[in-house]
Amino acid sequence: MKIAGGILGALLLVGGIWVRLNLVRVQGGAMSPSLQDQDILFVKRSGFDPAKLTRGEIVMYKANLPGYAEVEAVARIVGLPGETIKISDGKVWLNGTRLPEEYLGLGTETRIKKGQADEVTLGGREYFVMGDDRVVSIEGDSREFGPIPAEKISGKVSAIVWKNLTNYD
Numbered sequence: 001m002k003i004a005g006g007i008l009g010a011l012l013l014v015g016g017i018w019v020r021l022n023l024v025r026v027q028g029g030a031m032s033p034s035l036q037d038q039d040i041l042f043v044k045r046s047g048f049d050p051a052k053l054t055r056g057e058i059v060m061y062k063a064n065l066p067g068y069a070e071v072e073a074v075a076r077i078v079g080l081p082g083e084t085i086k087i088s089d090g091k092v093w094l095n096g097t098r099l100p101e102e103y104l105g106l107g108t109e110t111r112i113k114k115g116q117a118d119e120v121t122l123g124g125r126e127y128f129v130m131g132d133d134r135v136v137s138i139e140g141d142s143r144e145f146g147p148i149p150a151e152k153i154s155g156k157v158s159a160i161v162w163k164n165l166t167n168y169d
Contacts, residue, residue: 023161024060024072030131030140031058031074033105038164041074043155050150053077053127056103060155061129061148063140072154075141076103079120079128081150086119087112087143092130103132110134112143125150 026039035041035058043060053059055077063073078092078099079085086093090109093099101108111134112118122128126147131137138144 022155024074026074028136030133030137031076032133032136034058034076034103034132035074035160036164039160040162041157042159042161044158045155048156050125050127050153051081053080053153053156055080058157059127059129059153060157062152062154063148064145073140074157075129075131075137077127078130078142079122079147081122081124081126083128084119084121085128085142088118104134105132108132108134111138113138116143120147122147127153 022043022045024041024043026035026037026041029037057077058074059077060072060074062070064070078101079094084095086096087110090111091098092101092110110130120128120142126149128142129148130141130143142148
């Protein structure tokens with residue numbers, strides 16, 4: 001899912017550390033049902049350590065999507081450094097155990113396209129990310145272009161500031 005450039009920036013003093021936050025607008029439905037097109041997010045740009053990210057967190061990252069120059073995208077962390085991710089039978093498996101994904105819509109299946117690897121072991125500073133709408137996001141997440149290096153993670157979504165309720169059922 002592409003993200004519009006920062007709409008508004010802010011510097012906050014949190015616990016004695018300056019933290020840069022940006023408001024960004026979601027473009028597209030790859031993170032549905034968690035995020036919708038035109039939702040506005042508060043993104044923490046500094047003061048976070050990619051090594052401290054946890055599974056399930058939503059992050060911003062720089063991606064080379066087909067037909068675009070490098071863009072900033074948003075996705076959920078599914079796999080952490082050193083883990084093995086496998087996609088089989090419509091489910092995600094983590095180190096041989098099925099990954100519970102409560103954030104997905106009811107009946108969501110995770111698939112790969114023909115020719116994509118169904119299993120990957122992540123390196124020491126790599127993350128596996130996917131959108132919550134597994135059909136829409138297949139073109140722009142780790143199933144398409146592989147693990148994301150830590151240095152490509154540009155921010156951590158801290159909050160949804162405004163939900164575009166016109167896109168919710």
